[in-house]
Structure formats: structure tokens, C-alpha cells
Amino acid sequence: MPSPSRIPRCVVKGVNNNPEKHASQKNLLLQTKCLTEKNQNNEPTLAGQRKKVGPKRLKQPNPVNQETKNVAVVKKCGSDRRGISEIKRSEQSLQAKLKESEDxxxxxxxxxxxxxxxxxxxxxxxxDLQQNEYQLKEEIKQMNSRNLSLVEKLESLNIDPISGENIKFDQDCTGSSELAKHEEKVNVENLLSSLEDMDKVWEDTQNLLNAVKLPEISLST
Structure with a gap:
């Protein structure tokens, strides 16, 4: 004969093997029994008759759900202090690196x-230097035009504009003409000195413009 473990078991149709349903059915049966016992105990009795007291029934324990019964209890393990300290140290080092990168x-x-x-x-x-350069150029143009007009005027008065000497001495010139010539000579000298100053300022401005260099900014992180 085959062993009992190998015999196929037949399941009767219409029978539900759900443990929760069986538990509810048991509870329903217990409640109906309790109600019938109460009704029997509360029936009116005649004088001289004693109540029928049935045997005491032990209270059955509440059925335990099979699913909750099969759940294994998880044991709480103690915290690993060594692992926590390592995590804290690593966290502190990461925070320090983050602070350094932020700085x-x-x-x-x-x-x-x-x-x-x-x-x-x-x-x-x-x-500003370009504006000053433009202004200096305009002033130089004006002074050149003034210089040209003065040179023409000196030539008309027979005066050499470079040396300031008379080209043609006139014996009949009066004292007023001599004074005018002297003033023209002084004006020419002042004009020449002012032109030299303007040339010096022009050179200084050019040197400043050549010395200025813009910094190169690199935006690469």
C-alpha cells in the first residue's frame, strides 16, 4: 500500500477551509448557545420547583487568526554603536568638505x-582718457590755426616768425610800431611755449593709453 502522505486528499465541494470563516462560525455558535442558556435560565418556575442548572461550560479562548499566528516575531537587536560612530565621523568629514567647497x-x-x-x-x-585726447586734439587744431594767423601777421610786419628778427628794417617806423613788433614777438614766444606744453601733454596721454591693459577674466569653474 502507498504511504498515507502519498494518498491524494479529496476536498468536499462547498466547504470553505478559510480559517477566518471557521473562526466566525465558531463565534456565532458560541453566541447562540449563550443566548439559549440565558433564555432557559430566565424561564418562570413554579413554587417549589428548582431551576434546572446545566453543567458549567468553560469559556473557550478566542480563535487566533492563522495569518497573524504564522507571522514571525521580529527580534529587536541592539544598536551597533561602532557603526553609528563611523557614520557620524563620515558625516562630519562630508560636512567639512562641503564647508570648504562653499568657502x-x-x-x-x-x-x-x-x-x-x-x-x-x-x-x-x-x-576719460579718450575724451581728454579728443579735447587735446581740438585745442591743438585751434592753436595751429592761431599760429598760422600769427605767422601771416608777422610776415606782413617783416618779422621772421622763427628768429623774431626784423627782415627789413625801416628807419621811418615810429615808436608805436616798435612796441607793436615787440608785443607780436612776445606773443610768438608764448605761442611756441604753449605748443611745446601741448605736445608734452599729448605724449603723456599716449603713454597712459598704451600702459592700460584690460584683465582677462576666465569664468571656468
Missing amino acids: ELEGFKLKLTQSVHERQDKENLIF
Whole structure:
């Protein structure tokens, strides 16, 4: 004969093997029994008759759900202090590295803003120098025109504009003409000195413009 474990078991149709349903059915049966016992105990009895007292029934324990019964109880393990301390140390090191990177980023931003301000200042300086250069050019043009007119006037008065000497001495010239010639000579000397000053200022301005260099800003992180 085959062993009992190998015999196929037949399941009767219409029978539900759900443990929760069986538990509810048991509870329903217990409740109906309790109600019948109460009704029997509460029936009116005649005088001299004793109540029928049935045998005491033991209270059955509440059925335990099979699913909750099969759940294994998880044992609480003690915390690993060594692992927690390592996690804290790693967290502190990461926070320190993050703080260093944030400080480096702030320093880079500060340097970038400073370089931008310096660039703006140098651009403003270059603009001012260009304006001064334009004004100096206009003044030089005006002085050249004045110089040309003075030279023409000196030539008309027979005076050499370079040496300031008389080209043709006139014996009949009066004292007033001599005074006018002297004034013209002084004006020519002043004009020449002013032209030299303007040339010097022009050279200084050109040197400043050549010395100014804009910084190269690299935005690569």
C-alpha cells in the first residue's frame, strides 16, 4: 500500500477551509448557545420547583487568526554603536568638505566681482582718457590755426616768425610800431611755449593709453 502522505486528499465541494470563516462560525455558535442558556435560565418556575442548572461550560479562548499566528516575531537587536560612530565621523568629514567647497566658491565669487569692478574702472578710465585726447586734439587744431594767423601777421610786419628778427628794417617806423613788433614777438614766444606744453601733454596721454591693459577674466569653474 502507498504511504498515507502519498494518498491524494479529496476536498468536499462547498466547504470553505478559510480559517477566518471557521473562526466566525465558531463565534456565532458560541453566541447562540449563550443566548439559549440565558433564555432557559430566565424561564418562570413554579413554587417549589428548582431551576434546572446545566453543567458549567468553560469559556473557550478566542480563535487566533492563522495569518497573524504564522507571522514571525521580529527580534529587536541592539544598536551597533561602532557603526553609528563611523557614520557620524563620515558625516562630519562630508560636512567639512562641503564647508570648504562653499568657502572656495565664495572666494571665487568675490574675486570675480573684484575683477569685474576693476575692469569697469579701467574702462571708465580709458573712456576719460579718450575724451581728454579728443579735447587735446581740438585745442591743438585751434592753436595751429592761431599760429598760422600769427605767422601771416608777422610776415606782413617783416618779422621772421622763427628768429623774431626784423627782415627789413625801416628807419621811418615810429615808436608805436616798435612796441607793436615787440608785443607780436612776445606773443610768438608764448605761442611756441604753449605748443611745446601741448605736445608734452599729448605724449603723456599716449603713454597712459598704451600702459592700460584690460584683465582677462576666465569664468571656468
